[in-house]
Amino acid sequence: MTNKIIAMSIFDLLKTGPGPSSSHTIGPMKAGFNFSVRVKALNREILNRAKGIKIRLYGSLSATGRGHGTDRAVIAGLMGNEPATCPPTLLSNFLTIPKERKIIDLGIKKLPVDLENIEYSSIRHNFPYNNTLIIDLLSEQDLSRDASKDLHNTALFSMEYYSIGGGFLQWKGWIEQDNVIPPHPYSNMTELKKQLKDKNLSLERLLLQNEMAISGLTEEEIKVKLDKIIYVMKDTVNRGINTEGVLPGPIGLKRKAKRLKERADSLQTIDQYLCLLDSYAYAVAEENAAGNTIVTAPTCGAAGVIPAVIMILEEHFHLDILTQRSGLLAAAAIGFIAKNNAGIVGAEVGCQGEIGVATAMAAAMIAQSQGYSPKVVENAAEIALEHQLGLTCDPVCGYVQIPCIERNAIGAVKACNAALIAENENSDTHMVSFDATVKAMGEIGRDMNSKFKETALGGLAVSMICC
Template sequence: MSAIDLSIFDLFKIGPGPSSSHTIGPMRAAYDFIQAARALPAATLSSVSGVQVHLFGSLSATGKGHGTVRAVLAGLLGRSPESCSPEFLDELGSDPLVERPLDLGAVRLNINADTVVFDAIEHDYPCNNTMIIRLTGPDGAAAPVFEREYASPGGGFIQFKGQPIVPRGVPTYPYENMLGLKRQLKENGLHLHRLILENEMAVTGAGELEIMDGLDTILRVMDEAVNAGLAAEGVLPGPIGLHRKANHLFERSEIKRQTHENIIGQMCAFAFAAAEENAAGHIIVTAPTCGSAGIIPAIAKIMRTRLGLSEQSVREGLLAAAAVGFLAKHNATIAGAEGGCQAEIGVASAMAAAMLSHATGYDADVTENAAETALEQHLGMTCDPVGGYVQIPCIERNAMSVVKAYTAFIIATDVLPARYKVGLDQAIETMMATGKDMNCKYKETAQGGLAAIVANC
C-alpha cells in the first residue's frame, strides 16, 4: 500500500451544504467540465447543441433532496464551491426552470433544471456517485462532442475517468496506517501535529505560515457556521418542515449553567447550529463531509469557550483530527454512499475525539484510543436521510456524536492505554468491511431505514 499523501485541505473544504458528495463534488465536477469545455477548439464547440448532466446511483436517488441540481447549475455557470454565494444558490433553487445563458465562447447555450437528468440508481460504474456530463452534437446526435465521467466519492473529492494523476511531493514521514504513523512519531521524536505539518509542507510545497493561515481560515469558517446557526430561527428548506433547534438548545444550556447538563447542552447546541447551517445550504467546512460538518466545529468551540484552550492548541488539535481523517479516507472511506453513516459521522466523531485528546496534551496512544473508541461506537451505522434531505437523522446525529467523541476522550484519558484491545487500524478496517456488506438501501439512497419508515413527513 502507498504512503498517505493527502493534504489537510483535501479534507477540510469550504463550500455550501448540505452534502459533500451531492453538492460540493457535483459543483466542482460541473465547474471543471466547463473549464475543460471552454478550452476546446472553436470549430468543435460550434457543433455543440446542448449540455446534459446525468446523475447515477445515490446522486440520482437523493440528489433532489441534497440540492444537487442547483449545485450542478452553479458549477456549469462558473461558480466554484469556495466562491459561490448561498444567495446565488438559493436563487437557482427557487427558480429552477428559468433558462440561464451558458457562454462557451464559440457557442452560447441555455441551461435550467431540465439539463440535469436523474438516471439509474443501480448501475455498473465503479463509483456509486457517478455523473456523466456531455456536450451534445448537432440535433442531439448520438455521439457526444465532449464527455466526462466523474466520480464524487465524498468529502468534495472528484475525479474524472482517465484523469491524469498530478504528482504530489513525497511525505517527509511516510506512513499508511496508525501503526506506521506511531512508528514515525517515536523514531523521530515528533508530536503528532508537527508530523502532519511537515508532511503537508512536503506534499503540497506550501510553507508553514501559509498552512497555518489556511487552518485559521478553516477554523474561522467553522466558527462562523456555529454562530450563524445559533442566531438563526425558523424552518429548514424542504418539505419536512423541520424547525431549527440550535438557538433554543443554547438558551436552555445557559439556564442550566450550574448543572452537569450544561456542557453537554452547549456541545449539542453548537453541533446543531453548524449542521442546521449545512442543511440550509449555507457555507460550512467539510469535516470530513458536509453531513458531519457540525461535530468538529462544536468540539473546537467547546475547547475555546469551556476548556480554555489557546488558539494554537485548537490548531494542533485540528492537525491531529486530520491525521484520523487521512487514515479513514486512505484505508476505507469517508463517504456515506460507500460506507453508510459510520463513514461520515463515525469518522467525524473519531476525528473530534483525537482533536480533543491531542490538544489537551495527551500522547499518540491516548489519541488513537480516543479515536478508536469513537469510531467503534459508530460501526454499522447506516445512512438513511428522510426524504433524501440531510436533516433527519443527520442533524441530531451530529449532536449525539460530538457527545460520543467527548465520552471517548474521557474514557481514553482515564484508562491505561495498554488496556485497549482494539486499534484504530482495526476499527477502520472493520468499518470498510461493514460498509461493503451494507445493503445499498443504507448508503445514501434514502430507500431504507428511517427514510423508508418516515416517508411522508
C-alpha cells in the same frame, strides 16, 4: 489494511464548500466547473453548433440528488462557481427562484440551462464509481432527437465524471498523479506511531512537516490556512445559532439551533455543557442542510461535529487558537487513516464513515489539544469510532436532515465522552487499536446493503414516511 502511503493534503480533507453533501454538491459543482472550462477551450466550429447541455445523474446522485442539491450544484459549477469561493448562500438562493433560467457563458456564446436539463438515470449501473454524472454538450440535432435515446455517443462534447466522495472528483481516463512521498510516511496508526517514536517527533510537528512536503506550502502558510478553517467553522456556528425558519425540502423541518442555544444559556453545569454542544452541532448541520457554506470534516453531512467541539474547547476549556490548531492537525490524521483504510463516505461505507469518523476526529482533537500523548489521542479516536460501527446512511426523503442533523449533535457529545474515557483510563491497558476498528468499519461498509448507503432506499428513509 492497505499499505498505501497517505499523501493527502489536510486542505483536501478539510475544505470549504456548499452543503449538504460533499459527494452530492462539492464534487458535482467541481464537475460543472471543469466541464465549463473544457467547453470554453473547444474550437469555434463546435461552439457555434452548441445549443444545449444535458446532465445525467447515476447511482446515489440519481437516488438522492434532488434532496442533496446535486442539480443546483452542477448548474452553479457550469455557471463558473467553485466550491471554495462561491457565495455562502448560493445554493439556497437557487431555491428561492427555482424556475429561473440560468445562463452558461461559453465566451463566444451563452447557453441557457435549468433544472429540467437534469436527468435522473439508473441507480444501479456499471460505472466504476457509484456517484457518476455525465455532461453532454448538444447540437440542435441532438436536442430534437427522441429524449429517451442515449445522446452520449452523438454529443458535440461529453465528459463522464465520478464524484468519488469527500468532494473529490475524477473522470473517465483519469490518470492518478504520482503522489509526493512525505518525509514521515505512514499508511495507518501503527506506522504513524512508529514514525513518532523513531524520529522523536510530536504529532503536530510530524503532520506539519508532511503537509509542507505534500502541499508545497510553508509552515506559516499552513498555520494561516488552518486558522482560516477554524474561523470558517466558528462563523458557520454563529450563522446557524442566529438563524430560524424551516429547512428546504418536503419534510418541513424547523431549525432548532437557536432555541437550543437560548435554552443552554439558561441551564446550569452539565446540562448547559451538553446543550451548548448540541446547539453548535445543530447550527452547522442546519447550515449544511440549507446548502450554505461549511467545512467538510470529513464530509458535509458530518460537518457539525468538529466545529461544535472547537467551540467547546474555546469556551469551556479556554484553549487558545494554537491548541485548537494542534487539535485540528490530530483530527486530520485520524480522517486520513480512516479514508486510506476504509472510507469516509456514506455511499461507500454508510454513516459510520461520516458521523463515525467525524466523532473519532473530534475525540482525537480534544485529547491532542489538551496535551495528551499520541496513545491517548489514538484511544480517544478508537473509542469514538468503535461505538459508531454499523451506523447506516438512511436520510429521510434523501435530504441531509433526518437523521443527519441530530446525529451531528450525538456525535459531538460522544466525542467528548470518548476523549474523557481515554484521558482517564490507563492508556496502556486499552485493548482495541484504532487500526483494528478502522478495519472493522471497512468490512462492515463493504458488506452493508446498498439500501443503507445514501440511496434512501432503506432504514429510516423508508420507515419514516413523510414525503
